[in-house]
Amino acid sequence: MLDAPQAVEDYLKWLIGNRHNEVFVTLFLDIRHCLITVDESAKGSLSRVAVYPREIVRRALSLNAASLIVAHNHPSGGVTPSASDRRLTRLLHESLALIDIRLLDHLVVASNEVFSFSRQGWMPG
Numbered sequence: 001m002l003d004a005p006q007a008v009e010d011y012l013k014w015l016i017g018n019r020h021n022e023v024f025v026t027l028f029l030d031i032r033h034c035l036i037t038v039d040e041s042a043k044g045s046l047s048r049v050a051v052y053p054r055e056i057v058r059r060a061l062s063l064n065a066a067s068l069i070v071a072h073n074h075p076s077g078g079v080t081p082s083a084s085d086r087r088l089t090r091l092l093h094e095s096l097a098l099i100d101i102r103l104l105d106h107l108v109v110a111s112n113e114v115f116s117f118s119r120q121g122w123m124p125g
Helices: 005-016 053-063 083-097
Strands: 023-029 035-043 067-073 102-109 114-116
Touching: 005 023, 005 067, 005 102, 005 114, 023 053, 035 053, 053 067, 053 083, 067 083, 083 102
Parallel strands: 067 102
Antiparallel strands: 023 035, 023 067, 102 114
């Protein structure tokens, strides 16, 4: 059950923490933050993944999601977000806000560590 931040982080470490290529996943949530579904929104190479916010917005609308959490892994094992990770978070936040969907967090995942934009105060306001 994904009812607490630690449960979400543990689930994501299990789901994508040990992958050998970068993947970007989206957790779509309803108005009470209950999980609707999890999508692998993009699959990339060893060191990068191309994410298309338009596709995430379209999927969120089709699921009638109220909020979402996004995450991607760093196969290198480090979880420090890159400048492009920060730009993507800002772009997703702004795109989703236009249609009244909240981006709750962006998590960078490795096999035994997770970086949370929200916990670090890095979520756009």
